[in-house]
Amino acid sequence: MNNNARLYLFPVPLSDNPVTEVLPAHNIELIKSVKYFIVENLRSARRFLKQCDRSIDIDSLTFFTLNEHTDASELTPMLAPMEAGNDVGVISEAGCPAVADPGADIVAIAQQRGYTVVPLVGPSSILMGVMASGFNGQSFAFNGYLPIDQGARAARLKELERRIMREHQTQIFIETPYRNNRLIAELCRSLPGNMRLCVASDITGARQSIVTLPLSKWAKREYNYDKTPTIFLLYS
Numbered sequence: 001m002n003n004n005a006r007l008y009l010f011p012v013p014l015s016d017n018p019v020t021e022v023l024p025a026h027n028i029e030l031i032k033s034v035k036y037f038i039v040e041n042l043r044s045a046r047r048f049l050k051q052c053d054r055s056i057d058i059d060s061l062t063f064f065t066l067n068e069h070t071d072a073s074e075l076t077p078m079l080a081p082m083e084a085g086n087d088v089g090v091i092s093e094a095g096c097p098a099v100a101d102p103g104a105d106i107v108a109i110a111q112q113r114g115y116t117v118v119p120l121v122g123p124s125s126i127l128m129g130v131m132a133s134g135f136n137g138q139s140f141a142f143n144g145y146l147p148i149d150q151g152a153r154a155a156r157l158k159e160l161e162r163r164i165m166r167e168h169q170t171q172i173f174i175e176t177p178y179r180n181n182r183l184i185a186e187l188c189r190s191l192p193g194n195m196r197l198c199v200a201s202d203i204t205g206a207r208q209s210i211v212t213l214p215l216s217k218w219a220k221r222e223y224n225y226d227k228t229p230t231i232f233l234l235y236s
Contacts, residue, residue, distance in 0.1 A: 005082035007110045008034060008089045009097040011122020012048055014229065015205030019051050022204050027120050028052045034089040036081040038064045038106055045091045066090075066102050075109055082115055094229070096124045100142055125203050125231045126172060132210040133170070133198035135235035140170035146183075157190050164195070164236050171234045180225035183232065188219040191234070198233040201225050 010031055013022045020028075031052050039045035042063055049056050064078040081088055090097040090106060096119075097103035110117050130137050143160065147153045160171040175183045180201075187197060193216030200210040207228065213221065 003082070003085050003115075005085050006087045006116045006118050007079075007082065007107065008087060009103065009107070009117065009119045010089050010091050011096045011120060011124070012044075012091060012094050014094050014123050014125055014203050015208075017204060017206065019048070022123050023052075024121055027122065030120070031089060032056060034087050035060070036062045036064075036086055036088045037091055038066050038078050038088060038103070039091045040065070040067050040093045040102065044093060048091060066106055068102055070102065072105070075106055078106060079110060079113065079115070082110070082113075094125075096122055099124055099126065100144060123204050125200065125229070128203050129172065129198065129200040129210070129231045129233055130170060132200060133233045133235070134212050135170040135196070135198065135233055136168055137170070139167065140172060140233075143171060143173040145175065146173055154190065157187070160234060161191055161195070164234060168236070173232055175230070175232065177225075177227050177229060180228065180230050181223065184218055184223065184225070187232075187234075188215045191215055193219070194236075196235050198235075199223070199225060199230060200233065201228050201230040203229075203231070 008030060010027060011023065013019055031049065037045060042065055045063065046058050049058060066078065079088065090103045092101045092103055098107045107117055126142050130140055141163070146156055163169050164171055184199065193214060195215050196212055197215055197218055198210065198212040202208050
């Protein structure tokens with residue numbers, strides 16, 4: 001099926017800074033014209049829309065929730081408005097929809113059904129971390145969260161080390177914010193001291209800090225990234 005309806009992928013700020021500091025005016029104009037939204041979190045999506053334009057009538061909009069708990073059978077009905085020619089917007093919790101985000105599932109269905117998918121410009125912690133790290137930007141991999149089990153976690157770190165050395169590929173991952181400091185200490189204990197770690201914290205926010213150092217220097221450095229959204233990058 002194909003019509004003029006579009007699936008817009010609306011990026012969301014990574015920090016509490018005003019949306020006008022990180023999103024193009026074009027995004028905000030488009031978002032005011034959309035009446036159907038697929039969102040990861042209803043409360044934060046409603047707040048984001050009000051930040052874009054306080055005149056948006058939230059109660060007149062239709063929302064579908066798509067997160068890690070959504071059953072696959074619920075996805076296709078979310079695109080029903082597009083069958084009638086209505087545009088639909090996708091909003092994730094932070095950053096770009098469908099990148100390390102459940103929005104990818106709805107985009108896959110839209111592509112299968114022949115709908116036009118429109119990705120819009122906005123912040124991505126993965127890309128911005130790579131940009132500012134000084135690491136290989138031609139070959140990189142995002143690994144999500146490391147395993148919680150200590151044995152599996154150690155094995156994963158060794159595998160990431162092998163990928164870096166064998167493929168010269170930047171390895172990227174995240175951690176639950178309250179464990180950020182412990183993760184850095186663990187990396188310092190587990191990996192070679194000459195391997196470089198970039199810690200990119202509060203990207204686009206008031207406390208933004210993006211620092212690249214060998215692990216041997218991180219081991220001696222004072223830092224506190226706990227409770228702050230942070231992304232980690234490793235390279236040789």
